[in-house]
Amino acid sequence: MADHPVDEKLPVLKMATTGLQHVAAMYAGVVAPPLIVGAAIGLTATDLTFLTGACLFTAGLATFLQTIGVWKIGARLPFVNGVTFAGVAPMTAIVASTEDKSDALPVIFGAVIVAGLLGFIAAPVFCKAVRFFPPVVTGTVITLIGVSLLPVAFGWAQGPDPAAHDYGSATNLGLAGCTLVVVLLLRRFTRGFVKQIAVLLGLVAGTLIAIPSGATDFGPVADAAVIGFPTPFHFGAPQFQLAAILSLCVVMVVSMTESTADMLALGEIVDRPADEKTIAAGLRADTLGSAISPLFNGFMCSAFAQNIGLVAMTKIRSRFVVAAGGGFLVLMGLCPMAASLIAVVPRPVLGGAGVVLFGSVAASGIQTLVRAGLEKDNNVLIVAVSLAVGIIPITAPEFYHAFPETARIVLDSGISTGCVAAVLLNLVFNHLGPRDRDAHDVTHPMEAGEEITGAPRTPAAP
Numbered sequence: 001m002a003d004h005p006v007d008e009k010l011p012v013l014k015m016a017t018t019g020l021q022h023v024a025a026m027y028a029g030v031v032a033p034p035l036i037v038g039a040a041i042g043l044t045a046t047d048l049t050f051l052t053g054a055c056l057f058t059a060g061l062a063t064f065l066q067t068i069g070v071w072k073i074g075a076r077l078p079f080v081n082g083v084t085f086a087g088v089a090p091m092t093a094i095v096a097s098t099e100d101k102s103d104a105l106p107v108i109f110g111a112v113i114v115a116g117l118l119g120f121i122a123a124p125v126f127c128k129a130v131r132f133f134p135p136v137v138t139g140t141v142i143t144l145i146g147v148s149l150l151p152v153a154f155g156w157a158q159g160p161d162p163a164a165h166d167y168g169s170a171t172n173l174g175l176a177g178c179t180l181v182v183v184l185l186l187r188r189f190t191r192g193f194v195k196q197i198a199v200l201l202g203l204v205a206g207t208l209i210a211i212p213s214g215a216t217d218f219g220p221v222a223d224a225a226v227i228g229f230p231t232p233f234h235f236g237a238p239q240f241q242l243a244a245i246l247s248l249c250v251v252m253v254v255s256m257t258e259s260t261a262d263m264l265a266l267g268e269i270v271d272r273p274a275d276e277k278t279i280a281a282g283l284r285a286d287t288l289g290s291a292i293s294p295l296f297n298g299f300m301c302s303a304f305a306q307n308i309g310l311v312a313m314t315k316i317r318s319r320f321v322v323a324a325g326g327g328f329l330v331l332m333g334l335c336p337m338a339a340s341l342i343a344v345v346p347r348p349v350l351g352g353a354g355v356v357l358f359g360s361v362a363a364s365g366i367q368t369l370v371r372a373g374l375e376k377d378n379n380v381l382i383v384a385v386s387l388a389v390g391i392i393p394i395t396a397p398e399f400y401h402a403f404p405e406t407a408r409i410v411l412d413s414g415i416s417t418g419c420v421a422a423v424l425l426n427l428v429f430n431h432l433g434p435r436d437r438d439a440h441d442v443t444h445p446m447e448a449g450e451e452i453t454g455a456p457r458t459p460a461a462p
Helices: 012-041 045-067 085-097 101-132 135-158 170-189 192-196 198-210 219-223 242-269 276-296 305-314 319-334 336-343 347-370 377-395 405-411 414-430
Strands: 081-083 301-303
Touching: 012 045, 012 081, 012 085, 012 101, 012 198, 012 305, 012 319, 012 347, 045 081, 045 276, 045 301, 045 319, 081 276, 085 101, 085 242, 101 242, 101 276, 101 414, 135 170, 135 242, 135 305, 135 347, 135 377, 135 414, 170 192, 170 198, 170 347, 192 198, 198 305, 198 347, 242 276, 242 301, 242 305, 242 347, 242 414, 276 301, 305 347, 377 414
Parallel strands: none
Antiparallel strands: 081 301
16 A cells, blocks of 8 residues: 555655755744844854754754654654744743843753653643544634734745834835745746745745845855854753743643644645644654753744645645755754855745745635534634634734733734634534534534524434
């Protein structure tokens, strides 16, 4: 029997180029947290480069765990792992509350280790939540993942620095638009391998187009070292402070919730639905990768939703392609010069490609909702309210400004709040209450409800 496309091993060149495309799609997301936290601490340029390389290296290790797997660890799906952005706010809060800034990273690393180990232990219990994710819930969450990521692409399209004079300039938006057009043309008028790597080719074309405008900076390549290993505990041995640990444990719960939703989304896209066993293995990879990461000076790791869009668009479902991307990440961590090559790609160019990638995720969610029984009034309400709740942090970023910082870690994540809302509403509308519903209305144990038309129910056959 032929292997499932998820387990297919592609030719070396195709695997390498498509793997590199995954790295290009997630690179900015990996390097942003260390740059923000490092700047808050006041690290030197050398230490900041080291911290960024360490996060790339640990992202590669976590991706290996997730795609290749060992024992009961790893979802064995084309799943990219990297530094979660959900931890940025609490980590910068830890930095602000640490009197001696040289202790900030050791305190963060200690908290990540504890949160990762506790998450690893909780994974077999946490995964049982999968039964609360029928199509009406997963479709809503997948759509929210795409919608939540689109503002990131729009921000990239405007430029790297909101304070810069050219932020949002016609030049930057033009570069983003050109990249988007190149990707669309390649997807429309090419076929086969070229069509599958349209995003990577679009990034290359956009970078070349940006050279005359001065937006492409090759300085990082010239200044980067050829070899550099992330020395264990480079910034000091981990320190364990209760407040920091509790803060990042909350982040771990948020991360595990989002990873569960991402695995369910990816399972639908690659036609290998994620069951409890798969989700438990995936969460173990997430949490173990996070626990190991501080050893090499990295932060908490989680799934990267933007790469799900790349899988959906290219139709390349092989987990070994993503494993090849993990190999490139490890290489970049060991070779700063290699990492700097991706850094050459201007942020507006990434933004143009991001519109396609993130929009593809939202489109996949809509496809799932088509199968969710939206002819039923209950399910329409679930989707409507959950989407509204999930979009709040996007359309009104300061909506929860009066809430405690710990609560905002969860509330400011539209994916998490929308996911929780969808699960709870599904329970309320489709599970709680009278049990006299007949079989005609209940097409799935988690999908009940009356039809919008209000047509009378047909009595169940005796």
